[in-house]
Amino acid sequence: MNKDREILVALAGNPNSGKTSLFNKLVGANQKVGNWSGVTVEKYEGATSHKGFKIKVIDLPGTYSLTTYSPEEVVARNFLVDEKPDVVVNVIDATNLERNLYLTTQLIDIQANLIVALNMYDEVEDQKIIIDHNQLERLFGAHMIPTSTTKNSGIQSVLDHIVDLYTGAIDVKRNKLNFSAHLEYYIEKMVEIFLTDKELSAKYLPRWLAIKLLVNDKAVYDLVRDRSVWTNVNKVLSEAVYKTGNEFNTDTELMLKEERHAFIRGAIKETVRRSNNRKKSTTDLIDSILINRITGLPIFALFMWLIFQLTFSLGEAPMLWIESAFNHLSIYMSSVLPDGMTKSIIVDGIIAGVGGVVVFLPNIMILFLALAFLEGTGYMARAAFVIDKVMHKFGLHGKSFIPMITGFGCSVPAFMATRTLKNESDRITTLLIIPFMSCGAKFPVYVLIAGTFFEQSMAGNVLFGIYLFGVIIALISAKLLKSTFFKGESEPFVMELPPYRMPSVKTLLFQMWHKAAIYLRKAGTIILFAAVLIWFASNFPRSVDIEKYYEDQRLMLELNSEYDNNKRNELKEKLRVKELAEQIEYSIVGRLGHLIEPLVSPLGLDWRLGISLVTGIAAKEIVVSTMGTIYSLGDIDENSAALRERLLANPDYNQAVALSFMVFVLLYIPCFAASIVFHREAGKWKWTFFYIFYTVAVAWLMSFIVYRISLFLLM
C-alpha cells in the first residue's frame, strides 16, 4: 500500500464524550497503547481500512480546550498543530453541545479538516432534543454526523466522510469564527505582520498565532518572541491590551473566551429545540444518594473498603496458584539441571526473582478492573469530590486518595494509579508519599519483630501504631513537599461530574489488560536483570577457605561411624545452612552490611539487621528470609520459633531496637519492582533520585528518633 493511500486521522474531544468508545468502534482490536514522549499520558493508536485506504487513527487525550493547562492539552494541541493530521474527527457529546462545542471553536481556529461526530445521538433522541445539524454545519463550517456507539450507528458514515474529505470528493467546509470588530481589527493587523515572516507563517497559521497571543498563551509567545517580526507584533498586541482595558474594562483573554461562549450560545439557540419538561435524570437521582451531604462519605468509604477487600481477598487464590506454579517450576528445574552455578542462577536468581514479581499480577488486574469501572461509570470524579476537603488540608487533591489507600496493599499498583492526577506537582507529591503507606509485604517483618519483642497483648497495638505512624509521616510529607518544592503550584479543583454511564465490558477488560501488560513487560526485562544482579551480589565473591572448611567437615561426618543415617543427614543440613550464612557474610551483600554498620548503629541496628535492610531493597519479603539465612536457620518464615529464640538470645536486641528496625522497614524505599514503576510514572531521574534519598533519609531520621525516645522510656 503506498504512502498516499494512508490517511492520518486524529480524534479530539472532551473527556466523557464517548471518544474512546468511538475509537474502539472505528479500529476494533487493531490498536496499541504507548506513551506520548516525555509525559505520562497514554497514547492510543489504531488502524483500519476503508475503500482501499489505510486509515491510521490517533485517539488524542480528552480535553475541554486547546490551551496548555494540563499535559493532556499540550499533547493534543502539539499533535494537531505540528503533525497536521489529514482529518480531525471532533467527537462531541450531542446531549451537551454547549460545553462540547467550545473545543470545536478552537479546532476551527487551527483550520483543521474537520468532521464533527455528534455522538450519543441515541440519547439526544431519547431526550426528545431536536438538533438542526444542517444549520449547525453552516455555522461551524464542519461536517456534522450523528453517531451512536451503543446503537452502532453512524460509524460507516464517519469512515466515508474521512475518505471523501481526503480525496476531495466532498468539500472541506471552512468557516472562521468571527470575533467582535474590536478584536478582529487587532487580529488582522497581527496576521498582516506575521505574513511577512514566510518561514513562521508556513508552519503556523498566522490567525491562530494572533488569537493565542491575545489569550496570553505562553507557548505561542515563546514561539514568536525571537522572530524579527516580534517587535511589530508586540506593538499591536500592547495596543490591543491597552485599548481593551481602557474601553471595555476587561482584558483580551477574557473578552475572547466570552465571545467564544457567546457564539456557541447563539448557535445553539438557533439550532437546538429541547422539550421543556426536563425530568429529573437518572444521574441526578443516583447523585442525590451517592454524593449526598450525609450519605456521601460513608458510601465512599464503603466503596474504597470493597475495592481493597476485593483486590486482596479475591487475589489471594490466584496468587497462591502462581506461587505454586513457580515452586513447581523451580523444583523441576532443580531436578533436571546439574548442580552448580547455572542451576543456582536459574533457580535462586531468575525463577525466584521473577516469580516474586509476577505473583502480584492478580492484585494488579483486580484493582485496575475495579478502578476502570469506577472511572468508566463516572463515580471516580464523585469520589474525589467527596474526599477533596480532607486531602486538600494536606495540600493534596481529592484524587490522591485512591493511590494512597492502594499503597496499603502494594506500592506498584498505587504508583500506577497516580495517573488519574493530571497536575504534575499533585502527581509527584502523591508518588513520593505512597511508600509510607505500609505495603502488604512489610507485614511479615512486623509480625516477626513485634511478636518476638512484645507481649502478645501489646503486639497488636504496636502493629497498628506502625501503620498509623506511616500515614502520619505521609501526610506531613505531603504538606512539607507542597509548601517547599511545589509551592503555589496546586491545581484548582475544577472538575466535571459526568452523567453516569455503564462502561462496556470490552473497554474495561482492555484497560485491565493494558495495565497488566505494562507490569509483565517490566517483570520480563528490568526485574529479570535485577534478580540476577541481586543473586550475584549475595553469592559472590565466594570464599574458597569457607568452602574447603565445610567440605572437610562433611567428609569427617561421612567417615564418622558414630551416627546413623538420619542423624548424619540432620547434621549435614546444619552444615549447609551454616556455610550459607558464612558465605553470605563474605559476599558483596554481606560486606555491604558490614560497611553500612556505622550508619545503622546509631539506630541500634547491627550488621545482621543491616544486611536484611539491604536485601530488603529487592523485596520486603526477603527481609525475614535473610535473617533466617544469617542466623543459620535455612528457609524460615515469620512464625519460626527458632528464629524468635535466636533474636531474643542476642543481648544487643531489645524493644527499642525492635521499634527502630520496624520504623526503618516501614519508611525506606519500597521493593525494586516498585522503584522501577516509580521511575516510569515520575518520568524524570531527578525524582527517582529524590525518592531514594527522601525515603531513606526519613527512615533514618525517624528510626533514630524512635530509638532514642524508646531507649529513654522503655529502658
Add this chain to the structure above:
Amino acid sequence: MKTAADLRFGERGIIHSIDQLHPSARRIIEYGFTPGQVIILAHQTLFSDPLAFIIRGTTIAIRRSEAKSILVE
C-alpha cells in the same frame, strides 16, 4: 454582592462577573462560568467544600475558595 459560595442548596443564581484577580479565574471561565450564565448549587459535601454547580447542562465541581470568585445576582 453575593458569591456562588453563598448560594443555598438547590438555589439558582445568575453570574454577574468573575473576580479576575483570582488565580483560578481563567480556568473557571474556560469551564463556562461566564457573566449572564445561570448556575444552580446542586451538590455539596459534608464539609460544604467543594461545591457542585449545574451550569450549561453539566455538573461542575469547584472548591469553595474558587466559588467565592464568582459574583452572582
